Amino acid sequence: MISGAVAYSIAMLACxxxxxxxxxxxxxxxxxxxxxxxxxxxxxxxGNVLVWVMPVG
Structure with missing residues:
Protein backbone atom coordinates (compact mmCIF):
# COMPACT_ATOMS: atom_id res chain seq x y z
CA MET A 1 0.00 0.00 0.00
CA ILE A 2 1.23 3.51 -0.84
CA SER A 3 1.81 5.79 2.15
CA GLY A 4 0.13 9.19 2.33
CA ALA A 5 3.35 11.14 1.77
CA VAL A 6 4.13 9.20 -1.40
CA ALA A 7 0.60 9.71 -2.74
CA TYR A 8 0.80 13.46 -2.05
CA SER A 9 4.18 13.67 -3.75
CA ILE A 10 2.97 11.84 -6.85
CA ALA A 11 -0.15 14.02 -7.00
CA MET A 12 1.91 17.22 -6.75
CA LEU A 13 4.34 16.04 -9.43
CA ALA A 14 1.34 15.34 -11.67
CA CYS A 15 -0.04 18.80 -10.85
CA GLY A 47 -7.61 21.13 -4.50
CA ASN A 48 -7.78 17.42 -3.77
CA VAL A 49 -4.30 17.43 -2.23
CA LEU A 50 -5.17 20.44 -0.09
CA VAL A 51 -8.28 18.66 1.19
CA TRP A 52 -6.28 15.50 1.95
CA VAL A 53 -3.63 17.31 3.99
CA MET A 54 -6.01 19.68 5.81
CA PRO A 55 -5.97 18.95 9.54
CA VAL A 56 -9.23 17.68 11.00
CA GLY A 57 -10.60 19.55 13.97
Missing part, protein backbone atom coordinates in the same frame (compact mmCIF):
# COMPACT_ATOMS: atom_id res chain seq x y z
CA UNK A 16 3.21 20.54 -11.82
CA UNK A 17 3.43 18.45 -14.98
CA UNK A 18 -0.13 19.35 -15.95
CA UNK A 19 0.55 23.06 -15.40
CA UNK A 20 3.76 22.94 -17.44
CA UNK A 21 2.11 20.98 -20.25
CA UNK A 22 -0.96 23.21 -20.31
CA UNK A 23 1.10 26.38 -20.50
CA UNK A 24 3.31 24.85 -23.18
CA UNK A 25 0.31 23.86 -25.32
CA UNK A 26 -1.23 27.32 -24.99
CA UNK A 27 2.07 29.16 -25.64
CA UNK A 28 2.97 27.09 -28.71
CA UNK A 29 -0.56 27.55 -30.06
CA UNK A 30 -0.88 23.82 -30.63
CA UNK A 31 -4.14 22.95 -28.90
CA UNK A 32 -5.54 25.72 -26.72
CA UNK A 33 -8.60 23.78 -25.56
CA UNK A 34 -6.53 20.83 -24.36
CA UNK A 35 -4.10 23.21 -22.64
CA UNK A 36 -6.90 24.89 -20.73
CA UNK A 37 -8.31 21.51 -19.73
CA UNK A 38 -4.88 20.51 -18.42
CA UNK A 39 -4.75 23.67 -16.30
CA UNK A 40 -8.24 22.97 -14.95
CA UNK A 41 -7.22 19.39 -14.11
CA UNK A 42 -4.17 20.72 -12.27
CA UNK A 43 -6.34 23.06 -10.17
CA UNK A 44 -8.71 20.19 -9.31
CA UNK A 45 -5.79 17.92 -8.38
CA UNK A 46 -4.25 20.66 -6.23
Missing amino acids: FTLVWGGIWLIAKRRDRKRGILMLVAAVVLL
Whole structure:
Protein backbone atom coordinates (compact mmCIF):
# COMPACT_ATOMS: atom_id res chain seq x y z
CA MET A 1 0.00 0.00 0.00
CA ILE A 2 1.23 3.51 -0.84
CA SER A 3 1.81 5.79 2.15
CA GLY A 4 0.13 9.19 2.33
CA ALA A 5 3.35 11.14 1.77
CA VAL A 6 4.13 9.20 -1.40
CA ALA A 7 0.60 9.71 -2.74
CA TYR A 8 0.80 13.46 -2.05
CA SER A 9 4.18 13.67 -3.75
CA ILE A 10 2.97 11.84 -6.85
CA ALA A 11 -0.15 14.02 -7.00
CA MET A 12 1.91 17.22 -6.75
CA LEU A 13 4.34 16.04 -9.43
CA ALA A 14 1.34 15.34 -11.67
CA CYS A 15 -0.04 18.80 -10.85
CA PHE A 16 3.21 20.54 -11.82
CA THR A 17 3.43 18.45 -14.98
CA LEU A 18 -0.13 19.35 -15.95
CA VAL A 19 0.55 23.06 -15.40
CA TRP A 20 3.76 22.94 -17.44
CA GLY A 21 2.11 20.98 -20.25
CA GLY A 22 -0.96 23.21 -20.31
CA ILE A 23 1.10 26.38 -20.50
CA TRP A 24 3.31 24.85 -23.18
CA LEU A 25 0.31 23.86 -25.32
CA ILE A 26 -1.23 27.32 -24.99
CA ALA A 27 2.07 29.16 -25.64
CA LYS A 28 2.97 27.09 -28.71
CA ARG A 29 -0.56 27.55 -30.06
CA ARG A 30 -0.88 23.82 -30.63
CA ASP A 31 -4.14 22.95 -28.90
CA ARG A 32 -5.54 25.72 -26.72
CA LYS A 33 -8.60 23.78 -25.56
CA ARG A 34 -6.53 20.83 -24.36
CA GLY A 35 -4.10 23.21 -22.64
CA ILE A 36 -6.90 24.89 -20.73
CA LEU A 37 -8.31 21.51 -19.73
CA MET A 38 -4.88 20.51 -18.42
CA LEU A 39 -4.75 23.67 -16.30
CA VAL A 40 -8.24 22.97 -14.95
CA ALA A 41 -7.22 19.39 -14.11
CA ALA A 42 -4.17 20.72 -12.27
CA VAL A 43 -6.34 23.06 -10.17
CA VAL A 44 -8.71 20.19 -9.31
CA LEU A 45 -5.79 17.92 -8.38
CA LEU A 46 -4.25 20.66 -6.23
CA GLY A 47 -7.61 21.13 -4.50
CA ASN A 48 -7.78 17.42 -3.77
CA VAL A 49 -4.30 17.43 -2.23
CA LEU A 50 -5.17 20.44 -0.09
CA VAL A 51 -8.28 18.66 1.19
CA TRP A 52 -6.28 15.50 1.95
CA VAL A 53 -3.63 17.31 3.99
CA MET A 54 -6.01 19.68 5.81
CA PRO A 55 -5.97 18.95 9.54
CA VAL A 56 -9.23 17.68 11.00
CA GLY A 57 -10.60 19.55 13.97
